Amino acid sequence: MAPPLRTPIFPDKVALMKATVPAAMITAPGSGQGKSMVTAALARLHRNAGRKVRVFKHGPDYLDPMVLEVASGQPVYQLHPWMTGEDECRWRLVEAAQDADLILVEGSMGLFDGDPSSADLAKLMGIPALPVIDARGMAQTFGAVALGLSKFDSALPIYQVIANRIGSPRHGAMLRESLPEGISLLGAIPRNEAMSLPNRHLGLVQAGELGDLEQRLDSAAGVLAEAGLDGLPLPVTLEAAPPESPPPLLEGVRIAIARDAALSFIYRANLDLLQAMGAKLSFFSPLTDSALPDADALWLPGGYPELHGATLAGNRPMLEAIRNHYSAGKPMLAECGGLMTCVDELADHDGEIHNLLGIIPGRASMAGRLQALGLQSLNAEQGQLRGHTYHHSRLETDWHPLARTRKVAGAEAEPVYCRNGLVASYFHGYFPSAPELVAEIFRGQAIRPLTDKEPDHA
Template identity: 85%
Template structure:
């Protein structure tokens, strides 16, 4: 498949510059103009894609040369280009941060980088920052930049005048409350928790219109081969997936893979439901159980239903927030202790700072499951892990606990990276870890 479409990588010199809201506002602006907008997110992230899906009205997938693989990056973009009027990719951190970085993805895909630079407290230095981004890597040219949070039209003029030849100011966005969105310890507040998100996005889109940013970026030609369909390893297997305000960190690609392998998916709410759907396997994904500990602890019928599933030896995957729910006790940030599932001995406790962050791989004889970790809690348990994930640098990282049919870890897996391993987990089959293999680099 091959198609040409306007496209841009929305990036920044670093985190906190406002690129997430600028990406969302651009998506909503062009959607409101009647265009079909497809947005992607570089790297592991659950929260930004939730907002970007609301902004664009289209599904959002992750792109990362290591986690999702280069071929999948090419295929997803080329597939989107066949009927999209605009493609936006939101970068992660700063343009050149990480390995592989947003710049690496942009170069690989041939998509121009469009940095958003927070211009507060800045005048001519804005031009120096833009020049540095444009010249740091000759293979990653920067032709346009966006000034964010300017103080006045005169401020915008000064920024434009500071730019060196060859770099254009695409737009100067004024400071405006419409360009803000609430956040918390893991990132943006979940889209489903913001009842006025559509109104916020429409208002943000209007700010960009007034800033003269309603034009399209340059067209890019994207092409790729169709991927080989995954083997049908889960025919008729019924998987019940927790999905509500406490359990929401789910990649669309993970759901797509499970269905492509033949699984039947149903969803339930550990917060609101009292019974489980008929299921052969359970998946408790990550999320914010620490914000809903009291509600989870009070829902004894649901806790008992999950315990019964576990005690019957049926398959169960618990990732990060799911792991925290499986232990005897969860201590929230206020020091309140909530009695939860009690499948694992011990306690999960919220900490005052980030405890782990980064890309990792789980190496097994059934394949290498790639993914990441990002958590603010600690775990005390007597259980010994069956395996540990490994960072890209090769050092050991998150423990992976296995007991009866339960597989539990702080690690978030990207299922398409290891279909056979994932299918085995949901069929209750044991896996053999490989301890001498480091995660392969992109």
């Protein structure tokens, strides 16, 4: 099915899609409480019970959805009232609810953090929030935290909470007794190695790098079952109008997409949109393949090139193939890690220098701390491409950007370099927000940036 546009135009008499399904927003008071693994374990628990589980992720994120897809066995899409648009949020949930037995939405950061926050999405969708609260070092204060979350916004229903990382059954009983009237304890999860996954500087280790992920998830599901978390949340009724299909702006265009351990940050919705506009997609590995698929355009998405610099640099046939594609003036999009792959030199965390594509003069160097984070947009005459940035490296180059993205607050942010068919930036775009602009990028048409007016961030 074709993905929706960010603000689709609906026919006057279109029939609304409607469905009722158990659903919950898995959230927390803040990051680090364990909500990602709890969401994945819940998905696996109910999947193992024979239910079809659909999981969604609030906001921009590539790594959590990889794990959630393995856990649920179903595709995972982003929901974000600003980045994907409110209409798309509604439609994706209703479409999933047509045959799902359970819908889970994993929040981001703390429940009320960000604008729009996980709480904003829950209210928009009419889904209750289910906070996961790390109970280590906590007793009766657990009830105060739960009460505060439930009272902070009266429009957001919170009926249950989950206690995570408890020390003993008695500890769990104390937590249950501390809860105020109207809030119950869905379950108390003991401290257990099964409830953790390895991390690195951008978040979770990629699902494809964890050879024992299936076993980890089954073990985590078992922990939740023993904690009494095998019940379904309350059902909610969802409704939305179906979207219009995007125009066939990429009919017959062949797009080769890098996808391996080095470059893998790809939204499913982006692939859906390209196909819905008529593009023919193929995939290749910059690490192991020696040639590109036959293609009119090339996409180098984000990822971890800094972890694979020596292998990328050593695959000379692939580097030469990509250089030839660029030299021929064929369209090429390079996002974040893809941008880093395009430079002369990449300096990794250990300071080792790797000679890469040499398309963009200069060096990308890993920094000791986060260099940029947040929602942004690329504003052009062809549309406003919404997305985000999140990187730990910095780029030194004498190329001058054609445009800059803008933060939600309006300030200029990431440079966007455009030359000889290449569009390169640290910015990650959510393609359905601007189908026309995306189509022109992959057809090699020039971006026409808006520089004299502020973007509409409504």
